[in-house]
Amino acid sequence: METEKRIVILGSTGSIGENVLRIVDECPGRFRVVGLAAGRNADRVVRQAAEYGVPRLALADPAAARRAAGSLAGGATVGAGPEAVRELAALPDADLVVCAMVGMAALGPVLAAIDAGHDVALATKEVLVAAGALVTARAREKGVNLLPVDSEHSAIFQALADARRLPACVRGRPGEAGPGPHAPAEPAIERLWLTASGGPFFFHPEIDLAKVTPALALNHPRWKMGPKVTIDSATMMNKGLEILEARWLFDIPADRIGVLVHPESIVHSLVEFADGAQLAQLGMPDMRLPIQYAMTWPDRAPNAELPRLDLAKAGALHFHAPDPARFPCLALAREAAALGGVATCAMNAANEVAVAAFLAGRIPFPRIWESVARVVAETPSAPGTPSLDEILDADARARRRAAEILA
Numbered sequence: 001m002e003t004e005k006r007i008v009i010l011g012s013t014g015s016i017g018e019n020v021l022r023i024v025d026e027c028p029g030r031f032r033v034v035g036l037a038a039g040r041n042a043d044r045v046v047r048q049a050a051e052y053g054v055p056r057l058a059l060a061d062p063a064a065a066r067r068a069a070g071s072l073a074g075g076a077t078v079g080a081g082p083e084a085v086r087e088l089a090a091l092p093d094a095d096l097v098v099c100a101m102v103g104m105a106a107l108g109p110v111l112a113a114i115d116a117g118h119d120v121a122l123a124t125k126e127v128l129v130a131a132g133a134l135v136t137a138r139a140r141e142k143g144v145n146l147l148p149v150d151s152e153h154s155a156i157f158q159a160l161a162d163a164r165r166l167p168a169c170v171r172g173r174p175g176e177a178g179p180g181p182h183a184p185a186e187p188a189i190e191r192l193w194l195t196a197s198g199g200p201f202f203f204h205p206e207i208d209l210a211k212v213t214p215a216l217a218l219n220h221p222r223w224k225m226g227p228k229v230t231i232d233s234a235t236m237m238n239k240g241l242e243i244l245e246a247r248w249l250f251d252i253p254a255d256r257i258g259v260l261v262h263p264e265s266i267v268h269s270l271v272e273f274a275d276g277a278q279l280a281q282l283g284m285p286d287m288r289l290p291i292q293y294a295m296t297w298p299d300r301a302p303n304a305e306l307p308r309l310d311l312a313k314a315g316a317l318h319f320h321a322p323d324p325a326r327f328p329c330l331a332l333a334r335e336a337a338a339l340g341g342v343a344t345c346a347m348n349a350a351n352e353v354a355v356a357a358f359l360a361g362r363i364p365f366p367r368i369w370e371s372v373a374r375v376v377a378e379t380p381s382a383p384g385t386p387s388l389d390e391i392l393d394a395d396a397r398a399r400r401r402a403a404e405i406l407a
Contacts, residue, residue: 006095007295008035008088008118010109013044016100016123016149016291021048023292026305031295035088037101037109040064046071056091058084060105085109090116096295099124100149103352104395107131111388114138121294123149125241130345130395132248133385136169145170147294148249152194152242154290155268155281156250160189161298168251192252193270193278194242195262195319197222199233202261202322209326212365214358222265231355235368236322240333244344247337254337259330261320266309284309329369332376341382342394349398350375357406371405 007024011017017038024031033052038045040061046068049057057078059065065080072078079087082105089097089109097113098121099106106124113120115138122128127135139146146169148154160167200219201207207216217234218227225233232238239259247254260270268290270280283289284307292303324331336343354368363371375398386394 004032005030005295006032006034006093008037008091008094008097008113009033009100010037010085010089010097010106011039011100011102011124012036012048013038013041014100014102016287017098019288019291020098020100020295021052022305023288023295023303024052026288026303027292027296027301030301034094035091037085037088038064039102039105042068042071049076050074056088058088060085082108086112089113090118092116094118096121096147098149098291098295099127104130104349104392107135107388107391110135111138114142114144117142117144119145119147121147121149121291123291125150125245126348128248129241129244129348131386131388131391132244132344134388134391136248137385139169140171143171145297146249147297148245149291149294150242150245151285151287151290152269153245153249154293156192156194156246156271158281158293159269159271159279160250167249169249188274189250189252189271190256190274190276191272192246192250192257193272194239194246194257194259195265195267195269196236196239196259196322197233197265198261198263198320198322199236201234202236202320202327203263205323205326209365214361217358217365222263227359228352228355231358231368232351235329235365236327237329237333237351237369237372239322240329241348243330243333244337254334259322261322262318264314264317266314266317267319282309282311328373332369332373336376339376339379339381341380341384342386342391343376343379343381345386345391345394346379346398347372347376349395350402353399353402354406363406367406371402374405375402 009017033054035056036054037058042064055076062080068078086109089112097118100123104126106127110127148157157167218230220230243257246257265285267280270278272278336347350372354371357363
């Protein structure tokens with residue numbers, strides 16, 4: 001029997017975290033959960049700990065940690081506050097840290113996991129969008145692997161992992177001495193293609209975006225998601241953020257990462273190689289598949305619970321180019337990437353402020369990207385890799401400036 005992989009789940013009470021635990025159930029004998037972290041959902045994380053026999057917990061909210069401590073059983077312990085989450089991410093007996101925390105709060109724990117020598121399965125966009133240069137440099141220094149969880153980046157990861165090549169975000173296969181059979185992927189790649197659903201507006205050019213209400217923008221035709229990511233889908237900023245993720249995961253310039261609207265959501269992304277060949281990963285839209293691949297890499301584990309794609313029943317697949325004038329966030333992400341320094345961090349922070357203002361009914365829909373563009377334009381470019389302090393300072397400054405612009 002193979003050794004169980006010991007995992008820590010950061011953000012265990014969200015949808016990604018819950019799916020990680022489903023995979024633990026569906027792949028018996030492969031995983032043992034040694035740590036769980038959440039924000040403030042004390043009741044849920046305590047139930048998870050009891051069900052999976054988890055000895056170590058952390059809650060970012062101290063009041064929630066106190067509630068959890070009062071109901072824990074079986075000798076489990078709970079830490080309180082952001083520092084406790086970072087300590088959990090660095091547990092010495094972990095093999096893999098799955099990061100599904102929300103927002104910039106994930107950056108510190110991810111760096112702590114990397115510094116502890118743990119591979120990280122990463123589902124939090126903001127970590128690479130805001131601090132991609134810092135995080136990937138630290139991962140190279142420590143010799144750890146960054147394993148993408150988003151379905152689009154997992155698709156590219158799988159397409160790149162061919163016979164003689166590893167994606168740029170991993171250093172080698174477990175158990176190998178040295179860096180492993182890693183060869184730079186970039187010379188063989190012409191372009192990466194991220195697929196998108198199109199959100200609520202792509203197939204409705206008759207809709208005047210200046211008159212869009214929050215209720216209309218939240219009416220996604222395919223997925224039920226949280227309000228922030230649903231608005232990002234409507235503006236296509238979610239694909240802008242994914243361009244920046246892909247730029248750091250795969251070491252490909254942002255201007256060579258394209259977007260295709262694919263309403264069937266069967267092709268999860270593609271790699272176009274220098275010889276004209278294109279490789280794609282296809283499958284039913286179920287987040288457990290990319291999550292499981294990150295958890296089991298470099299192996300593929302059988303899982304009878306995952307849905308199977310029947311191409312004969314799927315029928316025709318369609319692809320469309322997004323209109324850059326109607327969806328300027330794609331170009332905005334590439335512009336921020338070209339500026340370097342903390343520009344992408346500022347873009348991410350300003351977008352969060354603008355989306356919150358739109359959802360509160362304080363600004364019209366187009367003001368989201370207009371205000372973000374203004375913040376990015378005011379952010380000075382700088383060579384080199386920004387430090388953690390510089391990133392956190394840029395995040396705070398961009399939030400303040402976006403709030404001023406939108407006041």
